[in-house]
Amino acid sequence: MNFNSEDEFYLSAIAICIVLKKRKPKIKWCKDWLLKRSRLSHINLIKELTLEPTDWRNYMRMDEPTYFKLLELVTPLIQKKNTNMREAISPHERLSATLRFLASGMSYEELKFPTLISPQRLGVIIPDTCKAILFALKDYMKMPESISDWKEIARKFEERWQFPNCLGSVDGKHCRIIPPNGSGSFYYNYKGFHSIVLMACANADYEFIWCEVGVNGRVSDGGAIKQTQFYKKLVSNNLNIPSKEKCQNSSEPLSYVFVGDEAFALRPDFLKPFARNSLTTERKIFNYRLSRARRLIENIFGIMSNRFRIFHTSINLRIDRIDLVVLTCCILHNFLRKSDSPYNRSDLFDIDDTTIDDVLPATAFTALEARSGNTSNDAKLVRDSYVRYFNGEGSVSWQNAQIN
Template sequence: MSCGKIRLAAAIAAYLIKKKQIKKKTKRNVWVRNWVLRRIGLSFQNTLLEELRTEDSMQLINFLRMSNDDFEYILSLIQTSIQKQDTKMRLAIPPKDRLLVTLRFLATGDSFHSLMYLFRIPVCTIARIVLECCEALYQCLKSKYLKVPSTEEDWLQYSNGFHNKWNFPNCLAAMDGKHVVIQAPKKEGSVYFNYKGTHSIVLLALIGPNYEIIYFDVGCNGRISDGGVYNNCELSKCLQQNTLHLPSPRSLPGRTIPIPYVIVADDPFALKKYIMKPFPFKSQPVQNRVFNYRLSRARNVVEHFFGQIAARFRILRTPILLSPQKTRKIVKAICALHNCLLNRNSQYASSMTFNSPVSDNQGECRTEGIPERNMLPLELHNSRSQAQEPKNVRNEFAEYFISPEGAVEWQYRHI
């Protein structure tokens, strides 16, 4: 063997030995730090939190994003799921403290290191607690608060709400997507890189007239448009196969042509007989501009929903420094909490700052820009008559909104 090869082999061996030494785990100086052990008597949840509970309930709501009654109710539901067993070595962290840490993380988006000094719980433990509690919140709340309507009567309640509050009859829900910003995942390249220049996963939500979540899908990479996310989710398949038990087509008030019940959406979604989107481009006739305004007014429900959950759970306003899979658990827990708190008609619901539905300044018509184009399944491109049917439904809505039965006196001031 030549001298050069010998030196190369020696260099490689030295490099591997050094690398192994670096990876070697250093021995702990202490098992648990002393200031962490004093959590039971001196931690935040045993001092300031109790003072807020008895002296300043509004600040407690600001801290937890819910009232004390709501906190105790949710704790009672998930307590058994997050309870850990005490051992001879140490006492387990109580379920109450685990839920407090999780809610504070969702409310602020603080780093685990910041929460460590607040709650006197190590970072590695907080990382496990947050994910375990988020999973428990979703699993314990979904059966009661995240049920998709299964009967025509349930769907008609949503339709009546859109008609009475947002002046849009035969409407079941508003649909849109939100990018949840995350840190760039390892070894994923540009898969999660979106058009806004960040990495994200998409939350697609179907929202009712009172801002309740009817259906949601989260986890699709941000590189895909909202329309593409919809095409790949279960909701799209169920609507195509008509398995959601939607109400039968019905004519609009004062009209004679039966039309299907619809979901209102924006440009990235494909126009279908059960999905209404605005007329594209500018310079539309008055009838089409009125339709665009009325649709935008109803669709503002989902826009307000996204704004308010981000204001309530501010983790959604900062990049989440976790993997897409872990971020998905966090978003699912937030959706479950939103519906639960909204359903209880508590301080959470009364403090909403959504625009009044009876106001005459509901949003602006947003028809600018070129619609995104998505690749649709081939079976959707059938005959010309089937392609024309959604346009006929949209035209029927447009004619109704300028008729004496469907027009509102202030709609022409916003077109």
């Protein structure tokens, strides 16, 4: 730079100093208090909770041995390497943050305080950990593939709930969400809030054997199930379902069926209750017997929602990540059913009362009603065969008292 005089040089220098003085200071890459994670985060609280098993379960939503079993399974999938810039967030911190997110329903902005992990980083960690959980626990939720597997499910339904040849209880759950911008009423359901639909099927052990999620809340359960891979395989006869056969004491063969509520369509392989305007004593008994098998799935939804309180909030994530979170809770439910004894408290489930030869529901029994509609004659014949069975050789001593 050439200057014509000494004054021009000094004026230029002064101008440069003024510009430099007005420059904003560099922004820190991380807040100071977030850098104190090893000292201030909830990881230290978790260490103290090992002395209080009840408080540990309340905080982590599972007992200590189950948590560390899960941590061992997911660690190879979420372990990160340290760099010259910073120390990696450990698998223990990642899993505990994810479980607290599912258990509490806190937003990322709220969760940063107990975890001392920035909301931006949590937005990466939690979806990644959910994917790892789904992969590590994939064997805990499987659709039966063989006829013998289906018959084992049916055997337990008959043994525990006196409903023969039942392959599973099916229902849908509306998961409350914050809708995406510009979606209008696309996710707005008949209950008065925005949601996506979780469709699921349960076996007699209160475990999911199939879950699919993602249909918008405007669609009814009956419409949502038609968009699932499960239903497509069902109508195309690709589920390898056993052929109809006689059960114990039956005089005629009964079809193997799934059971659901009034929202679903009646099919030869899918039974629902009779509508109120067509009820007789025999059909009331059928509705009651069907409800004993069907309400298992409602029990599961209730148990899972109370364990993972995120279902009590409006989930504020991208739709694909909401699907991921919901499915993670479903597979964790199955994992806890097999691994965590406090999760299996008897008061959370329908239980047999041998004094009255009946079952006491975990939730009050509500008589099922169905809307009439167009159904095939084959479907009606299958349901009528169950009506005859429940009012004949398959009757139980206490069923009449339950419908009066």
